[in-house]
Amino acid sequence: MPVRPPTPSRRQVLGGAIGTLVGVAVAPHTAAHAAAATYDVVVVGAGAAGMTAALTAAERGLSVLVVEKAAKFGGSAARSGAGIWLPNNSVILAAGVPDTAAKAAAYLDAVVGSDVPADRKAAFLAKGPEMLDFVMANSPSRFLWMEGYSDYYPGLAGGMPNGRSIEPAMFDGNLLGAERANLNPSYIPTPDGVTIYSHEYRWLNIALVNATGAAVSTRTVARWVAAKSAGKDPLTMGQALAGGLRAGLLRSNVPVWLSSPLTELLHDASGRVTGVTVDRNGTATTVNATRGVIVCSGGFERNAAMRAQYQQQPIGTDWTVGAHSNTGDGILAGIGAGAQVSLMEDSWWGPAIPLPDEPYFCLSERTLPGGFIVNQQGRRFVNEAAPYSDVVHIMYQQNATAPDIPCWLIVDQNYRNRYLFKDLSPTYPFPDGWYAAGAVKKAWNIPALADAIGVPRTNFWNTYTRFNGFAYSGKDLDFKRGDSVYDHYFTDPGVSPNSCLAPLLTAPFYALKIVPGDLGTKGGMVTDARARVLNGSGAVIPGLYAAGNCSSAVMGHSYAGAGSTLGPAMTFGYIAAKDI
Template sequence: MADAPVLPPSSPEPGRAGGGHSRRTVIKGAALAGGALVAGAALGPRPARAASARTRHAEAEYDVVVAGSGAAGMTAALTAARRGLRTLVIEKAPTFGGSAARSGAGIWIPCNEVILAAGVPDTPAKAAAYLARVVGDTVPADRQRAFLDNGPAMLSFVMRNSPLRFRFMEGYSDYYPELPGGMPGGRSIEPDQLDGRVLGDELARLNPAYIPTPAGMVVFSADYKWLTLTAVNPKGLEVSAACLARGTAAALRGEKPLTMGQALAAGLRAGLLAAGVPVWLDTPLLDLHVESGRVTGVTAERDGVRTLVRARRGVVVGSGGFEHSAAMRAEFQRQPIGTSWTVGARENTGDGIEAGERAGAALELMDDAWWGPAVPLPGEPYFCLAERTLPGCILVNGDGARFVNEGAPYSDVVHVMYDRNTPSAPHIPCWLIVDQNYRNRYLFKDVAPLLPLPDSWYEAGAVFRAATIEQLAQRIGVPATALRATVNRFNGFALKGRDDDFHRGDSVYDRYYADPYVKPNPCLAPLWLPPFYAFKIVPGDLGTKGGMRTDARARVLRADGSVIPGLYAAGNASGAVMGHSYAGAGSTLGPAMTFGYVAANHIADAPA
């Protein structure tokens, strides 16, 4: 079946590659989308997106065209430009930064200069041993080596060619620190404070953060661990005061302080401004332009005009995943799934992945995502990190039983939810059960201890409250006897400080978001003080992790392993180098930026 043309049927675009995929079938019935049924659809070879443009056309030409202005795309563009290539970034959204700008911006890159300067005892051998154990044989060894070999150089390049500087997230352990090569003290870094004035008027076009920083404060990702504990730990008060002091100092200097994903995206954009790289916002990718089997540009829609942008040297797709495409999630991922549980940028609908597939790209890891337990709050889901690890809470399934180590890496928790979810033993949704003692001690999202949860949360069915465990069980539809037995058993574990069922608190990672004042195990405390609360937990995600198959040079591959000339992919538009796992905080952004850097360098090194 031929691809749908980019131009109107009466004017077929010359040189378009064919190659529809016969494996596509019609999915009958209906697919769950964020818990709501949507009509099934024929999911045959997806045609190129039809432009809403009038029949006018335009052309432009660059050496390199990058689709997407997230961390992968902007790193690729910055590298290409500094290698002397005339580079353009096109971005579907009216803002730049993508999901990276919304994130906490942890970056996992072993052996980088920031962590080595901080005294982290990392070595290439340790890093290679650890990544190999975490990823296994899902991802070819040469791709793993390419990430480890190029990551440190990428970070140093970014710091030389942008205002970005980075901080070691001390104590944020690797997610499996007990494995060979794992680091209990961590390898993750995050952006240092950046003055948004470096962007001038462009700052207004930065994609907003997922959770805004409290007004008047400058908060780093590493601070949240302690801010959660402000009511019970002196260091929490100390960190809170430091955040306020930073904010006050920045205000007195007239700065516009940025941290986390806001700093990362702004710093990369400032690098592009200095390098003279244009970023065309509101310019969606419609399709790749292919001539004689080589990708030689893109077709995009700009200001209502269908525009062919030729790329003399190569195209890099860094347009993100497909987390907001109900059709793609229904086709590739396990149910229930949809688009309302993700915190990824809303423009991430898989356009770049689909365009690559039409050009012949093989896809991989499409069933997976950067999962994490989430509370489906009204307006936007809340991705739980500390909340499920803090003492005084448990996760239970529809039978009222615990089923997982609540403090395990967030992606693992959701994998277990899906693996064990059946009609007779539902695990989606599951429930985070806490007591009033927990609520008196810890921040939940942005609700301070002792303060009531918003009425809208109750009205949306995201949280329930009751005077007894048995009444709570009735309200959430789980067996009361079973839930009471589960709570009693867990309380016994908490009192002796050892979780015999799921070993919560045994790993250094489990204890990162725990409460060090709780003894004998900082992850475990009994649930005893009424009222009791149940938070609905669904499979949230930071974005999907499947996409075009690439090699160690970020070149896109066909199903037979051959390279599609001129086409590269990085970030969530490509299959993740982490495979089905997650090495540490920043395992999304670290590889995304690295393979953007690898792609641009390969383009620059190739004969013109």
């Protein structure tokens, strides 16, 4: 339910008392203060939502400034695989996907339910395809259908078993010029000598044991060679998305101030938001916005105090893969302006392995045949191949009565011999640092592995033998792994009778620690169908808009398909700018 904020001051400085309360890493006002600048629109945040909003406003003839807290542009989008869930768009229709507006509406209603107002869902579906065409017309960005990447609930009304998600086509980083150095790096850098699309990882995972996988692997090398031979700097996934949008802003002469965190939203006597103050190079700088401010500053996944205040335990900032600058500054500024917030308890969850340097968001590894997950009683408790957000929701739901944080992904040596794991080639041993950090355990038999992870031997043995029985029969009677089309996306088609299931037989056996990770938080300012921020009474706060993870997600507590973060973020950034 929406949370009504306490009555705030009208000019809330994030570096002041509230910033101290919630631990926001934003500098307070300094003694120096620069002369005010004036633009029609100020956009806070240079991620996918913010850059789409800025590009839209600029192409409608407005003067626009983007202010970005981090020293790099792109935010979490640049770090991501950049899947974009956007029903009924021109890219998938041209590829022959049989989507319609009616199918999309039926599916989104089935997935999200009544958690989100109908007009917001309708606005996303109506304006999403329009936004995509606008971006392609006004930037060098192009997109590809992620063929086969199923909607996460393909069995629901309107669900698409072959998928609706798209991703950026290869982008030439040379088009950014000097700005190329300011692009936020990938969460997992692409290896040198290859150019990979997000939808190809499913095949690279099994390249050693699958002809299609081997062919795709060869193609990634050939693509890189061709691009380099043509003098290009080939970027894909989040790098291509952020790069393409930034190139569009360069064409439109939109300035982007990096290292310029928001410290204050400004108001006139009537309560209308009229601009911002940012800390630029240690100087408090006022920027007036004659038409409006669009806050696209990301979530609060890196703010420990906010996570402790709003979210379930255990939680923290160490398990997220969201951008390091996402400490909730825009949300707190919105609260200071009287904004209502909702969905603060939720995130874009996914199982993660807490590796020494940073967590690894676990996608294919928990789905490939030859592995299962157990709780602290040594029992399975979930369909390991289910949508990643569902797995973590179940972890939290059950943890109080059947502790499963952390839980353990169990695999054998045959699994390691066949499949890529993160960026480790098949047969390659897990790094010593993973063992030293407690992220992985190893034993030469099942009872010894039970001891290593501290679960009851009998329970663990029974789970192991029962799972192997399901693998032989091809039917998971306990959690229905493999019943959904989605379950088979990250699997091995060479395994039968169920590509999701294989017995664990070959020693040594491994256990990898699993915790509740996330791509970012999904709660924030409540907005209407026009992306206008609403106050605690449900009235519009004039001049204030929000999009992306600083706003309450149009997906509610669910997750329709790959790219359910970026599709709505870009769409509502576009909607906000058009409304202005």
